[in-house]
Amino acid sequence: MRQIKVATRKSALAVTQTNWVCSQLESVYPGLKIEMEKIVTQGDRILEVTLSKIGGKGLFVKEIEQALLDGTADFAVHSMKDMPAEIPDGLMIVAVPEREDPRDVLISRDGRSFIELPKGAKVGTSSLRRAAQIKAARPDLEIRPLRGNIDTRLRKLEEEELDAIILAAAGLSRMGWLNRSTERLSVDICIPAVGQGALAVQCRSDDKDMIELLSVLDHEPTRMEVMAERAFLGKLNGGCQVPIGGFAESHDGLISLRGFVGTPDGSTLLKEFAEGNRPEELGLEVAAKLMDRGAFEILEAVNQEMKS
Template sequence: MSTTHANAMPRLRIGTRGSPLALAQAHAARDALAAAHPELAEPDAMEIVVIKTTGDSVQDRPLSEIGGKGLFTREIDDAQTAGDIDIAVHSMKDVPTVLEDGLVLEAIMPREDPRDAFISTRYKSFADLPEGAVIGSASLRRASQILSRYPHLKVINFRGNLQTRLRKLDEGVADATMLAMAGLNRLNMAHIATAPMAVDEMLPAVAQGAVGITCRADDTRVREWLRPLDCRDSHIRVAGERAFLARLDGSCRTPIAALAEWTGVGQMRLRGLIVRPDGRDPLGTERTGPVADMAAAMAMGDDAAAELVARAGDALPAYRGEVVHGGGL
């Protein structure tokens, strides 16, 4: 956390989690703001404030058991609403589809690689893993897709930062794990990845690779500062994926994946997937067509999700983790 000359208040206080990745993202936002606004480039004009969230505090249980949405954002949102910070920098895949009252998502920075990375010290891919091999993952979305494609594998809860997960691999706790390529890239650790996974094999989390910045809706000065940081192409893609998630009412208990990509000028392809937590009965769909703005992308995502809701029918609660089946996780 930075300090200010003569105890003067910084012009902008940036809230973030304290993980190495979260701090790297907060520093990237700070540097982009300084580059866009000379008044923010002055010494101590900005301060990075680290806030511990529920998801950071509870490390001994799967995320799906801790509770609802906002596990990595709620305390930061509270600090923002209270005026303790001015903006918050988030990994967008952690951000609930409905923001806290009084907050707005003002900017999405240019999106990084949305793919997942397969990581193992002994195997090159999932196809190389023997029957009964153990995969460590804290993500139901990843776990359900693994179990759907590779039912002969076992998935265990695997939480902690990058260094903790790599240590667990070295200790033989698991044979392989997965992390987001975006995070590895931002930490200059892409070499850790055994191989990036094709999205046809592992569809990413909604908004994976995207960093968003929220602020108070009535703070016009800060909103003006943030506007140059918004990447329209990334924002539109994320809006489509989040609309897909919103219709499905996704939470940490819901294995949902989606990815929107530009296939040409003004042309978008959106793929979406839901899977039961135990890997059974995957339901996928896709949409392609012209998308001119966020409203059109959101309509595409909502329509794709509506199809899956209809196809799941009475079984939809099972996809949301509300019905417990034997086996799997």
């Protein structure tokens, strides 16, 4: 079996995720040789500006996708929440492995839960989605910008005198650091990002051998959930400039999807819910419900503000 090359971001979490994918493949294909190419993306290089101000979705995948298109890598492993709704021509998401916990977690400096944080507590996050929902639930809290890899954000909790930070449970779990979390936030408080907790295994759409090899990684329930969430995101044409979240769960062949669109200051949060067994139709249905309630006006207002 020929040696193949996998492309990934250079961060510790990305490498850990990719190593996990490689170990799964090697357990199915003994003797398979996989070489890792670590790529620094635009999102990794720009750390002092919030994602919403520098383009949002795609910042962590473009260079990696180009390596696939150029043929310098055979497949890639991404965090699904980094993937834009549109995939470049010539590429495909061939497998979606079983998802980790998609929820967000609060890590506080003194062990206080979200509801116990004192008035005016400083909470670190650079996610508009998290910030808007946190402000809606606790308008008294102060949101502070927080960029960087997981280890950097954990360090800033102490260095920047923050009272708490919010991170994805999945990343902490994959790094073996979930015991540092104070509380897993209910989706009633904080709906996760589309695709959060899931991985996207990507390759060229004409590479039949690679498609066959990688398809063993696919977990159908996770794929169905992610399809619903991504259809929802695609319909709203949402990126990091607007607070948007989508969370699907599957039970006995039925998928439930809750989604929200909000204003960046958290003053308006529109939430909708639907169930069905056709994931893409479900995503479009929840998006349409939100559009009917004013999501289009929120999206337009934010887009106009970004242009001005």
